[in-house]
Amino acid sequence: MxxxxxxxxxxxxxxxxxxxxxxxxxxxxxxxxxxxxxxxxxxxxxxxxxxxxxxxxxxxxxxxxxxxxxxxxxxxxxxxxxxxxxxxxxxxxxxxxxxxxxxxxxxxxxxxxxxxxxxxxxxxxxxxxxxxxxxxxxxxxxxxxxxxxxxILDQRVALSRAVVEVVPFQPALREHFRRLNQQWLERYFRVEEVDRALFADPEGMIVAPGGAIFFALYAGEVVGTCALIHEGDGIYELSKMGVDENYRGLGAGRKLLDEAIAWFRQREGRELFLESNSRLGRALAMYERAGFVRQPNARPGSHYARADVYMIYRGA
The missing domain is CATH 1.10.10.10 (Winged helix-like DNA-binding domain superfamily/Winged helix DNA-binding domain)
Incomplete structure (x- = not known):
């Protein structure tokens, strides 16, 4: 039920x-x-x-x-x-x-x-x-x-002092990576085969090849996640950005994005890109504020049927 x-x-x-x-x-x-x-x-x-x-x-x-x-x-x-x-x-x-x-x-x-x-x-x-x-x-x-x-009101007062923190991937948080992304994918689009593969083995397909997964925590609750997928030769894809729709307004998405960009810079990556969809206006605006620039065409050889926006990071 x-x-x-x-x-x-x-x-x-x-x-x-x-x-x-x-x-x-x-x-x-x-x-x-x-x-x-x-x-x-x-x-x-x-x-x-x-x-x-x-x-x-x-x-x-x-x-x-x-x-x-x-x-x-x-x-x-x-x-x-x-x-x-x-x-x-x-x-x-x-x-x-x-x-x-x-x-x-x-x-x-x-x-x-x-x-x-x-x-x-x-x-x-x-x-x-x-x-x-x-x-x-x-x-x-x-x-x-x-x-x-x-x-309840005592808890509400305590939570009003809590801030979002970003932590790296932990096996105990694996299910939240699937949950948060599946939530928005099913609402706006559909879960594709490439998504299912990443959900099934995030360590093997993202972390092990040199990428990273981050989680946003609010008072111990997992409210957001994102990933950096290493394409090789210093090229990274910002992917699987998902924030629980019940926790909007806390800045979790921007904190995840800033952490991912900082991680990319620390590793002196050559290129950082993302693929998205024009329906996700709020997310696209956040990416632009962070320094991503929309490209005139979709990315050649895209993995995603839903992708009609291609952006490359040029720096804030």
Whole structure:
């Protein structure tokens, strides 16, 4: 599933989908069993039966829902005859929710249905169901101890002080070379055979013959990459420049480019060129600012079907 690939970023959406699935399943069970309640009513009705008359505010805290959500749910339960609002005998200025006789009867008949729900979930989900319940318990406790918003904003402040650094190729980063380049190739063009060959063996095809691969790191996250491919006789191709589109504005592309040019100069290379496509306007502008000059025609014998721009480095 797509959302699973986003991990923590889609946690709320994934839990919402699971919640909807469970609500719908239990509602179907209630209807099939002739029960007169809905799945969303359960926490309020059960709490009123187990604890007794309760204010909307206290109920919201107890079941972890907003005051507004509980108030709206209470309105529906009053309409259904399951709950009534009464004056609090201890404080006449406020009202409490009270389970009605109809509500008591409805809950009193649901024991076999709830047992079926418990056993059906155990059969359907197996040990993973218990693991999910334990994980939810752990999440609730952790969030109570360290509120999520505060934790995220603290991280945001820390990240605002982070800067992009460029590091040379490391085997542990190999997969990011493929990931970052495949990301933009699939979005704008297609992955060609020459690309697949380089992704499969970047050490053998780029590093070993005298080239280099660089990675841009932001707070330890790999956000960009580029390569210098040695064509022989001091001629290098700047290639496979890819920056994660979620990290634009950090200057990662320019830092990678500057590092590649510095590496080329240190080795007293004879020529540095690149091939690109006219659709990539922002990238072409960056190359021009760095000292690359567009040539009138495409490079003879180009490896890439997508290439319609040929640029040679003339110095900034």
């Amino acid at each position: 797509y959302l699973s690939s986003l991990r923590e970023l889609a946690l709320g959406s994934r839990l919402k989908a699971l919640s909807d699935h469970f609500y719908q399943a239990v509602d179907e069970v209630y209807r099939a069993s002739g029960a007169g309640i809905e799945a969303r009513w359960f926490p309020v009705l059960r709490y009123l039966r187990d604890v007794g008359p309760t204010t909307v505010t206290d109920m919201a805290v107890a079941i972890g829902q907003t005051h507004s959500a509980v108030s709206q749910l209470a309105d529906r339960l009053v309409e259904a005859g399951m709950v009534t609002r009464q004056r609090d005998p201890h404080d006449g200025r406020r009202s409490v929710l009270v389970l009605t006789a109809a509500g008591e009867r409805a809950l009193g008949e649901l024991g076999p249905v709830w047992l079926a729900i418990r056993r059906g979930m155990a059969e359907s989900m197996g040990p993973r169901g218990m693991a999910l319940l334990d994980a939810i318990d752990g999440c609730e406790q952790a969030l109570a101890e360290r509120p999520l918003v505060a934790a």
